[in-house]
Amino acid sequence: MFAIAPLSLLSAVSLGATAFAQAAAPGAPALASIPLGLPIGKVPVGRWATYRMSDAGGNSTSFKMVVVGHHGKVTEIETIVEGGSMAPLGRTALRSSISNDTGADLQSDRHVVQLGENPPMLIPMQIVGAQVQSFRKPDPRQRVGVESVTVAAGAYPRAEHYQEKGATGAVVDCWISKDVPLFGLVKMQAAADARGRLIVFELTAHGENARPTITAPAQPFDRQALAKQLQPLIAAQQAASQAIAPRAAAPGGAAGSGQH
Numbered sequence: 001m002f003a004i005a006p007l008s009l010l011s012a013v014s015l016g017a018t019a020f021a022q023a024a025a026p027g028a029p030a031l032a033s034i035p036l037g038l039p040i041g042k043v044p045v046g047r048w049a050t051y052r053m054s055d056a057g058g059n060s061t062s063f064k065m066v067v068v069g070h071h072g073k074v075t076e077i078e079t080i081v082e083g084g085s086m087a088p089l090g091r092t093a094l095r096s097s098i099s100n101d102t103g104a105d106l107q108s109d110r111h112v113v114q115l116g117e118n119p120p121m122l123i124p125m126q127i128v129g130a131q132v133q134s135f136r137k138p139d140p141r142q143r144v145g146v147e148s149v150t151v152a153a154g155a156y157p158r159a160e161h162y163q164e165k166g167a168t169g170a171v172v173d174c175w176i177s178k179d180v181p182l183f184g185l186v187k188m189q190a191a192a193d194a195r196g197r198l199i200v201f202e203l204t205a206h207g208e209n210a211r212p213t214i215t216a217p218a219q220p221f222d223r224q225a226l227a228k229q230l231q232p233l234i235a236a237q238q239a240a241s242q243a244i245a246p247r248a249a250a251p252g253g254a255a256g257s258g259q260h
Contacts, residue, residue, distance in 0.1 A: 035162065036135040037176035037184025040075050041100030043067050047181045048210040052152065055199040059084055066210045067182055073100045077182075080213055088232035090116035093213040103135030112218040115229045120218045123226075135183065138162050138176060149175045149186055151202040156186050181206050 048066040061084030069076035074097050081092045095112040098104065114120040144161040159175040172190040180186055180203060188201040219225075 034135050034183055035138045035174055035176055035185055035188075036103040037138060037160070038178060038181065039100065040067070040098065040103070040135070040183065041070060041073065043075070043182050044208070045069060046209045046211070047206070048208075049180065049182050049185075049206040050204045051185075051201055052204050053084070053199065053201045055197065057197075061086060062204075064210075065182055066212070068095065068212045071097075074098070075100055078213055085237075086233070088236040089230075091213075092116075093120075095120075095212075095214050098135055103137060112214055114214050118229045120214045120216055121226065122218045122221050124221050138174075139164075144173075147175065151187050152204040153180075153186075153202075153206065156180070159186050 045067055048064060051063045051065070053061045053063065062082050064080040066078045066080075067075060068078050076095060076097050079094045079096075081094075082090070086092055093114045111123045112120050113123050138160070139162070142162045142164050144163050146158050147161045148155065148157040149159045149161075150156070156175070156177040156179065159177045162174050162176065164172045164174075170191060172188065174188040175186040176184040177186050178184060186203050189198050191198060
């Protein structure tokens with residue numbers, strides 16, 4: 001569904017919406033942040049929400065987001081990613097700190113990530129890339145209206161619909177409800193390719209009393225250790241590329257058909 005370069009891992013893991021943006025068609029708005037439709041500073045520690053990202057090809061990735069702490073005007077969020085392109089790693093957990101007022105990532109140089117059962121590790125900004133904001137408040141200028149929307153978690157009859165258009169006309173829609181912890185996000189969708197097939201990011205459940213996934217002290221960043229931890233993902237990507245190459249080169253395939 002979306003490729004992950006070994007040292008740009010956090011660009012896909014930092015939040016589900018980032019992976020969502022990478023999977024969307026070229027020209028789609030850069031949704032490297034989740035719409036912050038509720039005051040995150042008032043959400044109790046332990047509240048959680050789960051989302052499923054799926055596309056027309058049948059690929060599915062799950063995300064669990066948990067409030068794990070409040071420190072003044074700062075909230076700590078954990079995002080746990082499983083399945084999809086991330087499946088070879090088992091479970092990936094990221095912890096980040098955001099501003100209750102703006103949603104801005106306050107410690108972009110101190111993300112903590114844990115791949116599977118490996119020890120948690122600090123990941124510096126140059127590895128994360130340009131992703132420096134995890135959440136943002138919806139832009140009132142992009143509000144379409146109030147609509148009913150149904151997702152795996154149930155029906156939300158009065159969801160706020162927002163629509164953002166990219167420079168090429170590509171469109172991303174999202175629906176927000178005050179009845180949805182943690183952030184109000186019910187659903188996002190965008191065209192995944194030029195044929196208009198959709199990629200969808202939707203709420204599947206939410207609840208209380210979740211415990212942190214990352215509990216051990218974070219180790220200093222170690223490039224070699226990270227590369228070793230990423231080997232299952234790299235091997236899976238290489239195997240997938242090798243499986244595609246012979247089909248493309250076979251007679252009648254893209255490389256041998258003679259058609260343009």
